[in-house]
Amino acid sequence: MAGILHTDVLIAGGGPCGLMLANELGRRGVRCLLVDPKPGTAFNPQANATQARTMEHFRRLGFAGEIRAQGLPADHPTDIAYFTRYTGHELARLPLPTAAQAVNNIKAMGGSWSAAELPHRVSQKFVEATLRRQAEALPGNELRYGWALETFEDCGSHVQAQVRASAGGDTLQVQAAYLVGADGARSGVRGALGIAWDGASGIKREFMGGKMFAVYLRAPDFYKVFPHARAWMYVSVNPQRRAFMASVDGASEFAFHAAVHDGEDAEAWTAADAQRIVDEAMGTHLAIEVLSVGTWTAGHSLVAQSFQRGRVFIGGDAAHLFTPTGGLGYNTAVEDAVNLGWKLAAVIRGQAPPQLLDSYGPERKPLAERNTAYARQFADSVGRFRASALLEQAGPDGDTERARASDYLNQHVRMEFNIPGVTFGGRYDGSPLIVKDGSTPPPDQAGSYQPSASPGGRAPHAWLEDGSSLYDSFGFEWTLLALGPDAPATRRFVDGAAALGLDLRVVTHTSASLRALYEAPLVLIRPDQIVAWRGSQDSQAQQVLAQASGHATP
Secondary structure: OOOEEEEEEEEEOOOHHHHHHHHHHHOOOOOEEEEEOOOOOOOOOOOOEEOHHHHHHHHHHOOHHHHHOOOOOOOOOOOEEEEOOOOOOEEEEEOOOOHHHHHHHHHHOOHHHOOOOOOEEOOHHHHHHHHHHHHHOOOOEEEEEOEEEEEEEEOOOOEEEEEEEOOOOOEEEEEEEEEEEOOOOOOHHHHHHOOOEEEEOOOOOOOOOEEEEEEEEEOOOHHHHOOOOOOOEEEEOOOOOOEEEEEOOOOOEEEEEEEOOOOOOHHHOOHHHHHHHHHHHHOOOOOOEEEEEEEEEEOOEEEEOOOEEOOEEEOHHHOEEEOOOOOHHHHHHHHHHHHHHHHHHHHHOOOOOHHHHHHHHHHHHHHHHHHHHHHHHHHHHHHOOOOOHHHHOOOHHHHHHHHHHHHHHHHHHHHHHOOHHHHHOOEOOOOOOOOOOOOOOOOOEOOEOOOOOOOOEEOOOOEOOOOOEHHHHOOOOEEEEEEOOOOOOOHHHHHHHHHHOOOEEEEEEOOHHHHHHHOOOEEEEOOOOEEEEEEOOOOOHHHHHHHHOOOOOO
């Protein structure tokens, strides 16, 4: 078929979901063509919080250190702080470790924060650039920014598509085994499939509900006029203008977002209006250089009714749309790619039947519904807080109001930003791939996480005696943990994996504490570090492997 580009997976969209998918597939030798109509990765900062679970996935792929070196300087505070205005009263603060401290602190942390990585405060523009560099270095990957998906057809045995350079010219015919639409909130792929949204939109709040005005700015003199301790995120709480501002580089660049009031036409606002709005949040004049302006709408809590139609899948903002509280949108998008990546690779490489892919939606859609609900809860908490004029008033009445606001916002900031339960506690309990053992998973709570090897959740983490992470001992694909001083035989798992064509690494740890943590001597870990099964012997190894890898139904 001359003139047709053949690939395994066509990815529409070069944001975090599409780029992470290209990394997952490329590392497994699967050919990808990624197209995105933008000229390159993000210029604007966009998402600014990489959660710990996402950092663990970057670690699994080998570039967590590169990501952690991006964004703020290693010694820059990552606090979230609230003020009446940035030169006014400080109301609340959540102290958080610097990037340098995070690497050391994590090894001494346990309980809810028992993890291989802590969160990292870094602009999405840096993350996307790193993901792109990593993906382009993999053989078989072709990334074409400045190219758009125009049409596609699921032909049953393959997907036929046309892509075109954004600058114009002839179309390129593409034949792929599968198509993934990671093409954003206005997804053309989702639209062409006729998949509708479920959930809520247009939610109005005093803040984080309705039109928002975004400014990417440079302000070299910010710290000269800012009278408080440095932070990463600065939130302005007053009746004139609610806003938040995240440091992009720890020096002079900031991502600023302000609520737009009824009757204001933010679409027509200029750089002069940006200066005015920033000054309102500052409480004084601060000279700024405007790098870009735009608007966006807060108040979405939407999940697509389906994540798959035949050979076509959607992920990221194409599948779920958040109000960006808690940083959950981008991080949920990354995990979409992680989940779909190993499954697509297994099917394309002949290691699993096509029905394995039918588990993608049933696993990820409930997680999207869970996470959008948490984001809405956080947005309600901060957005429905009433900013009274008394907040800026001198005297006893002002003191009383500021104390009230301080109590509320100190509680809120911990609810939104100290969320190990959201980060680590997502589960696939309803998945046909999970071999249940009758155990009851721990409760799903945003602010606390109870490590559990109950099948369906993230494998509990531990630091080993040599100072390394347990996760670093896992195989890139399937892992069988053999735990304790008298771990049972594993031969049936080894033979069963060989018969199914699965890449299985048996990892033996004699530690009694690890055996107690997992509450079983044998534990099967999926490529995405999810516990698929645990038990005390290998007698059912063939059936366990067949179900977990999609070869058999429960």
